[in-house]
Amino acid sequence: MSRQSGSGAAYTIQSLTFTYGRSGRGSGGWGFHHLDCEVGEGKILGIIGPNGSGKTTLLKLFIKILKPQSGMIRLFGKDLTEVSQMEVARLVAFVPQESQQLFPFTIGELVLMGRFPYHRPFDGLGWENPGDVKLARRAMKEMDVDHLAERQISEVSGGERQRALLARALVQEPRVLLLDEPTAFLDLNHQLDIARKLRRLNQEHGLTVVIVSHDLNLASQCCDHLMLLHNGAIIRAGTPQEVIRQEVLKEVYGCSVIVDQHPQSGNPRVSLPV
């Protein structure tokens, strides 16, 4: 497989069409129609938009959880339909919005599951080798959950669980990290923490990051590029300055907001006029 780095795009999407079938949302006609977009390598891309605009759907198309009806998704230049699920998992890590766990797995075990794509398929016993454990340990340290390694998933807080899921994603050694609402359940302190960690991973390791978020301010502060989705169409894409504009947000969200400048970064800041 010829994987060229520096081609400039982690993902290239051409004429993507996807609609949920009869079993899906049921609101007929919803979906992506001939969507084109690109995720630049080494960048942080924020996907924003109202509820039901297709943000999470797009992420799921990126990792073959959903399959498009037509069009092409290229991952580092390679047709995604020709990349095996295992191969995708070695290149792209996905952190879901919420994950329930009814069984008493420990945080350590959860993080180590990120090594699965590196083991042979159907490998029943497949002991984690020392390298895997080492990697898991570092990822847990990085995400500040190493002291929770032996605790059960159900025993830790939402924020700790979220960080453990991030650690699991890092253990996959991905080139692209996809996050669905990474800060949804976190308090301010941990929101800031996650935002900083993502920036650092991006800057130090060249990790491409795609964040789906409701939090316009987080997106504005954190991301190099933003993509504003509405009803399955890209309304606007570009730098935060280009996307987070009063008239654009009013058109998409249907309500007036105040957009001014962040006192430190100068990036757009959104607040509600109450």
Added chain:
Amino acid sequence: MGNIRKFVFQDEQDLMSSSPVRENSLSAGSLDSGIKSIGLLEEDIREMPTLFLSAKRWLSVISGIILLSLLIVLVCLTFGAQPIGMGVVMQTLVAGVRDGQAGIESAGVPGVIVWQVRLPRILLAFLVGGSLAGVGVALQALLRNPLAEPFVLGISSGAAFGATLAMLLGVGNTFLGVSTLPLWAFAGGLLAIMVVYRISVAYRMLSVHTLLLAGVILNALFSALIMFAISIADPTQAFKMMLWLMGTLSVPEFWTLVTLLVYLACGFLILFWLARPLNILTLGDESARSLGVEVDRIKKLVFVTSALVTGAVVSIAGLIGFVGMVVPHAVRMIVGADHRLLLPVAALAGGAFLTVADTVARTALAPTELPVGVVTALIGGPFFIYLLVQRRAGVPF
């Protein structure tokens, strides 16, 4: 890996100080080189003894449970209508192993009782209990539901219907000297499991209650069909069917044991082989896919395997409920949720559990024997209700 920029951790120093990454280490992209340079490997791993399942821990837990199972089997050999002391049991066992048939006969009546009556039945109970518990573990992981097990989901009654049909039509007896009854039961179980699978696909996140409801309906449906079959069977056959349906273990023929063992060994090997994907599947379909698991293929494989094992068990032992739920739950609390350990330990514990239950069944009201299904239901029913109530308080379904 050349110039690929993958996410790779730098060594400990970098992590602690968050210092800028060196150019060469970015391009190295190899985990091994990073590890060798640190040289603290042994201590690092020893720091987290239970973080991962090591071969050593696996072996020690498995040998522990094997020893415990052997002890339970030995104790159960002493119980029965005719009590036989532990010493005598040991002597006859040794004599039989050493001298074969001659040794058993030289041990007299106890030798015959131990070798030809109790041991085969205990082996049957062990195999049946072990496979029910193993299938329970797999189904629970697959459906992400700690209450799932073949009996509750209606898979056992599906299998029972298949076997009843074969008995009624008189086609289930032998084909080339091997009983085809398990295959009929397999077909019935597969039918039931397909219904469960369709339901689990239709609802993306299946609630416990939906699944239990599906099981109740399937059980009612198959019970009705079985009742119908019994009602048109001749009285002698009908009585035999009833007894079998209640979940009865009897002294099996040698070849019955061998046939069962073949089915179960195949089934268990497949499940064990899938232990890691099963771990990942408990995270849910989408997370599992994102980690590289071929979800649909593995689900189908586990469902078919479960039907096969359940079919083989039901065709010989009838409906024995709740073993597949009580045992995995208890074992999970002790050894954790990792299926590489959970599956074999639950299978061994399930075997030991049913051996004890069957010993109770044949001795509690001796010389009258209870169906072992009655004993497991008496233990499992209240436990099921307890789980349902306790879960309701804790975990949102």
